[in-house]
Structure formats: C-alpha cells, structure tokens
Amino acid sequence: MVFDQLKAIIVDQLDVAPEDVSPASSFADDLGADSLDMVELIMAIEEKMDVHIEQKQVGNLTTVGDVLAFLEAHRAAGVAE
Amino acid sequence: MISGTGSALPENRVTNRDFERLVDTSDEWITTRTGISARRITSGENTSDFAARAAANALSSAGIDPLDIDLVIAATVSPDSFTPTVSCQVQAALGLSKATCFDLWAGCTGFIFALMTADSLIRSGVLGRALVIGAEVLSKLVDWTDRSTCVLFGDGAGAVVLSQSERPGILAHFTGSDGTRGGVLRIDGVPLVNPWIADPQPPKPNSVIRMDGQEVFKFAVTAMQKSIRRVCELSGIQLDDVPYIIPHQANDRIIESVAGRMKIPRGRFYTDLDQRGNTSAASIPLALDEMNRAGLLAPQMPLLLVGFGGGLTWGASMIRWMPNSTQDS
Numbered sequence: 001m002v003f004d005q006l007k008a009i010i011v012d013q014l015d016v017a018p019e020d021v022s023p024a025s026s027f028a029d030d031l032g033a034d035s036l037d038m039v040e041l042i043m044a045i046e047e048k049m050d051v052h053i054e055q056k057q058v059g060n061l062t063t064v065g066d067v068l069a070f071l072e073a074h075r076a077a078g079v080a081e
Numbered sequence: 082m083i084s085g086t087g088s089a090l091p092e093n094r095v096t097n098r099d100f101e102r103l104v105d106t107s108d109e110w111i112t113t114r115t116g117i118s119a120r121r122i123t124s125g126e127n128t129s130d131f132a133a134r135a136a137a138n139a140l141s142s143a144g145i146d147p148l149d150i151d152l153v154i155a156a157t158v159s160p161d162s163f164t165p166t167v168s169c170q171v172q173a174a175l176g177l178s179k180a181t182c183f184d185l186w187a188g189c190t191g192f193i194f195a196l197m198t199a200d201s202l203i204r205s206g207v208l209g210r211a212l213v214i215g216a217e218v219l220s221k222l223v224d225w226t227d228r229s230t231c232v233l234f235g236d237g238a239g240a241v242v243l244s245q246s247e248r249p250g251i252l253a254h255f256t257g258s259d260g261t262r263g264g265v266l267r268i269d270g271v272p273l274v275n276p277w278i279a280d281p282q283p284p285k286p287n288s289v290i291r292m293d294g295q296e297v298f299k300f301a302v303t304a305m306q307k308s309i310r311r312v313c314e315l316s317g318i319q320l321d322d323v324p325y326i327i328p329h330q331a332n333d334r335i336i337e338s339v340a341g342r343m344k345i346p347r348g349r350f351y352t353d354l355d356q357r358g359n360t361s362a363a364s365i366p367l368a369l370d371e372m373n374r375a376g377l378l379a380p381q382m383p384l385l386l387v388g389f390g391g392g393l394t395w396g397a398s399m400i401r402w403m404p405n406s407t408q409d410s
Contacts, residue, residue: 036114036334039295043302055296 002071009048010064013041023065045071082250082404085143085242088370089134090357091121097232104228111232116333120235120358122220127161129170131238131363132216136171138370139212143242147175150242152211153182154199156191156362158268158391159217160184167216181208188266189329189390190256191215191362192239196386196398197254199243214240215362222268224289233332234290235358239366248404252383253316255308256396265296266391301335304395306343308387316399318383320345323399325372329364329388330354351377361390380406 007021014031027033033041038061042053045067051074053061061067096119097108111117123131132155140147155167165173168182187194192215199211216238223231243251268290274280305328313320320343328336328350340347351368360367365386372378380403387397 034114035295036298036332039298040302040338043299058295 082246084244085139086370086373087135087138088239089131090237091123133174135238135240139240151208154195155214156195189361190388190394193388193396200251211243215366217361250404252399255311265293304389308397312397
C-alpha cells in the first residue's frame with residue numbers, strides 16, 4: 001500500500017509517531033518539518049519509491065495527502081525514473 | 082605528509098543574538114537550521130593577513146625554514162585582490178623567497194583541490210615542500226540584508242606544510258566537478274562593462290553569496306557520501322578504521338544527514354562550526370589545526386578530509402597522520 005510505505009518513510013525521516021501521520025497531516029504544522037526536513041524527506045521518497053519529484057512541485061506538497069496524490073498520479077501514468 | 086599545521090582567526094566573535102539587531106532572525110532559528118551559534122568576523126584584517134598568520138604557525142609547527150618552501154597554494158574565493166594573489170602576499174610577508182605561489186579557486190572544496198595539487202607536484206618530484214593554505218574573509222562577500230545567508234559564514238584561515246616522507250602521509254584523493262549545476266551557488270564577479278558594451282548604465286556591483294539553499298543541501302549530502310565512499314575505495318582504507326572524518330562544515334544538518342544515511346556515529350565527524358560558521362576553503366585546515374593542538378591526532382592515524390562547494394565541486398583526501406612515527410616516538 002502506497003500510504004503505508006509513505007508513512008514508514010515519514011516516520012523515519014521526521015521522527016514522528018505512526019499514529020500522528022494521516023493524509024490530512026500538514027508537514028510543517030502537524031509534523032514539525034522545516035524546509036531542510038522537507039528536502040531530506042523528498043530525497044528519501046525519491047530513493048525508496050523510485051520516483052522523481054521536480055523541485056518546483058515540492059512547494060505544492062504541504063500535506064501527506066498531497067504527496068499521496070502525486071505518487072498515485074505518477075504510478076497511474078506509468079512514469080518512473 | 083603533513084609536517085605541520087597552523088590557523089588564524091579574527092578576535093571579533095559575533096553571536097546569533099548579535100544578528101537579531103541586523104536582520105529579522107533569532108538565535109533559535111539559526112541554531113536549529115544550521116547548528117551555528119557564533120562565528121568570527123574580521124575587524125580589519127584581510128584574507129592575506131589571516132593566511133600569513135596561519136602559514137607562519139604551520140611553519141613553526143613543522144620546524145621548517147621559510148627558505149625551504151618551494152610552493153605556496155592558497156585556496157580562497159575572497160582574496161584581497163585579483164593580483165597579487167594571497168599566496169604571493171604570504172610569500173612577501175614571510176620571506177618565502179624560493180617559492181612558486183598561486184591561488185586556487187574551487188569554492189569550499191578549494192583546500193582539497195590545493196592539497197591534491199601540491200601532493201602531486203611533490204610526488205612527481207617537481208617541487209619539494211609546500212604550504213597549502215585555505216583562507217577566507219567571507220564577511221566582505223555576504224549580503225548583510227539577506228537573513229538566509231548572512232548568518233552562515235565566518236572568517237579565518239588554516240594552513241598545512243607538506244613535505245616529502247619515507248612512508249606516504251597522503252594516501253589518495255577523489256575529486257570531481259559539475260559546472261552544469263554551478264548556478265545554485267553564486268558569487269558574481271566584476272560587472273561586464275566597457276565603452277563598447279550596449280548598456281550604458283554600469284550595473285551595480287553585486288559580488289555577494291547567493292544560493293538555492295535546498296538544491297545546495299541535496300547536492301552536499303550526495304557529494305559528501307560519494308566522496309567518502311570513493312576515497313576509501315581508492316586508498317584501501319575501510320571507513321570503520323578511520324577515527325575522524327574532517328568535513329567541510331557548511332551546515333550541521335548536512336553532516337547529520339550524511340552520518341545518519343551512512344550509519345556513521347556523529348562523533349566521528351569533527352565539527353566546530355557552532356563557533357566558526359562556514360569558513361569555506363578555510364574550514365578543513367582550521368579544523369585540522371584545532372585537532373592537532375588539542376592532541377586528538379596520533380601517529381599512523383588515518384584521517385578523511387571531505388569537501389564540497391561552489392562550481393559545483395567536491396572531493397576527499399585520505400591522509401595518514403605522522404606516518405613515519407610510532408606511538409612511542
């Protein structure tokens with residue numbers, strides 16, 4: 001499940017509890033991520049989930065749900081790098 | 082081998098609280114984002130002054146006569162002048178009359194590249210003994226109205242003496258560059274203007290440090306890991322056998338990220354940036370001199386120096402401290 005995989009990466013990178021991570025969670029407000037945490041998180045997602053996230057798209061990813069939607073759209077399009 | 086180390090710092094110590102008067106920032110923001118609490122900023126000495134002091138300290142640490150130095154390379158992006166170079170100014174200040182002197186521009190990787198260059202010249206027999214210096218006064222290149230950059234940088238210099246050695250003290254180098262991504266970390270040069278260029282208004286000089294922080298962070302974490310791995314392979318030394326990694330220190334979060342990803346205990350990265358800030362090409366030799374004076378270095382000890390910076394550039398050197406000595410001598 002994409003969400004479970006993503007949750008595991010978020011828990012590891014942001015050092016938060018799994019129960020605190022839901023699609024509605026805001027990275028900055030709920031999960032305490034600053035801009036460098038986001039850079040590292042995106043790097044980890046790219047590596048572990050074999051995707052590429054353009055720098056200009058990162059600004060739109062404010063919640064866990066935003067990242068999920070991106071990943072699901074990516075997979076649907078069958079694009080991988 | 083490295084036969085001596087030296088360093089020089091400004092007296093003026095500027096804390097994060099001092100920055101709260103200058104720009105909209107806080108001690109808490111700076112510390113959590115960067116790990117920096119204070120940095121030294123010149124009150125009047127320029128790059129060549131710090132370079133000369135560091136070099137003089139390195140010469141006495143090595144017990145070497147100024148006339149025995151054949152080569153001076155100063156790594157810097159903040160020279161006093163385009164010409165004479167910092168290295169030539171150091172020559173004049175210290176009476177190194179037999180030396181060939183030049184500066185080396187490679188951003189924060191400058192000291193690694195300069196070390197590799199001097200080492201190669203010594204090994205190939207072209208020259209005998211070298212002073213390799215990393216020296217910066219970044220405070221004259223900082224945009225003091227930009228809170229995202231002005232808090233990061235500090236001034237200072239470090240130097241080493243490189244001599245021939247029975248047993249090798251410099252074991253391997255790994256280096257690389259990528260000019261296609263150079264735009265993420267810039268300090269512009271002199272404006273391009275002359276009577277034959279169409280724009281009649283000379284642009285405002287703007288040689289200040291500008292960077293895309295997030296892109297530079299990603300680059301730094303990747304480059305540092307790659308350089309550490311490759312220099313271990315090239316030297317044949319296992320990372321587990323290296324007690325200290327001496328990184329270029331731009332931001333503590335970079336080092337933490339690399340330590341976590343490579344599963345290296347954080348304490349094996351020697352860091353002082355909480356009191357120094359990012360001193361670019363000076364960071365590695367400054368740290369090495371501090372470690373030497375603190376008695377952290379033992380004969381035969383492998384040390385991994387790693388840098389990354391503007392260009393983009395990156396590299397690492399594996400050295401063996403005092404390779405001809407034993408623990409008892």
